[in-house]
Amino acid sequence: MEELLAGPGHLRPRTVLQRIFGASPLSPEGLPWYRGALGEIAVGRLLQRLGPEWLVLHAVPVGTGASDIDHVLVGPAGVFTLNTKNHEGQPVWVAGRTLMVAGQKTRHLYNSAHEASRASKLLTTAAGFPVEVTGVVVVVGPKSLTIKARPEQAAVVTDAQLLRWLHRCPDVLDQQEVARISAAAARPGTWHRRPAHPGDPAALQHTFTRLHQLENQARRRRAAWLLGIPAVGFMMLANGAGMGAALFQALAGR
Known part of the structure; x- marks a missing residue:
């Protein structure tokens, strides 16, 4: 946004x-950003329904530039980076390392895996112990989502499936681990070398x-x-x- x-x-x-x-x-250049913001807002509203045992962060600046992670989740089921993609009304097809939207290949899986790997390294350094992170591509409002073969680089769910999918994930972190990772994730300096004052x-x-x-x-x-x-x-x-x-x-x- x-x-x-x-x-x-x-x-x-x-x-x-x-x-x-x-x-x-x-402008034509602004329209994709607008659609992306609508998708992030829709997913952000869904995440408000997670219980108090979850830490939910939105638009997390990362690195040294203007890049950010749409949403970061920390809870008993683990740590997740969510990459929201607004493909309202379009068919989405997934198999292995390929995710296509209306027949066109995308880099969504690669980008989501890169985000998760980056977050894992940063949180591991900040928390002082290994932190595994799962990348998730959240497709907002697609006409259909066809999983032909299990995606290899990241999970893929629709916004309508997201909460149910998270609740089905088994617990992998105890309360102390969740608390330590959450404390690390909540510090802006964990993610960005020169964290800006939030707007x-x-x-x-x-x-x-x-x-x-x-x-x-x-x-x-x-x-x-x-x-x-x-x-x-x-x-x-x-x-x-x-x-x-x-x-x-x-x-x-x-």
Whole structure:
């Protein structure tokens, strides 16, 4: 979410006419970040339902740059890094080292395994004993998830399956181990060499909520105008080519 709101070029100004006809407040570069943020928020809400025996961290900055881990979980069932992927309405197919979305290969499994390995090294150093971490790709809202063969590098579940899958994992850590790992995970210096002062979560959420409202409003307006294309054509004839060109430019303003 923070990357979306802070990233240069992710949002774009709109003229009054563009607002009226439903031009998106998001740039083409910002749209994938927006969808990703929606997926992270959806999974974050699900994780609120885990019991008090779990530590849940969101958007954990890691390394030296701007990379982060969507969610880190520490509980009796172990330590997990969750890599959320919003593929709403798309078919997802998994076998071995391959994860495809709508027939296209992705690096989701590799990236999730890399995150888990990185987290394991950092937590092992911070906690003072070996910490195993399981990478999980959480696919949000897919049309279908087909597991043709067990994924080799990370677990793969949908958002609807996530909590049930976590509850089915056997306990591997005792209370003392959970406490020690949780204490290490909660320290920003465990993850990032130069941890930044965290932003105000409430302010970020408020800004994103407003952006979400504007995007939904724009979608509704585009849909309404597309349904009214015959009326637009009549207006073009009645008001001249200049007005018609402006209308269609606004309608195509994504």
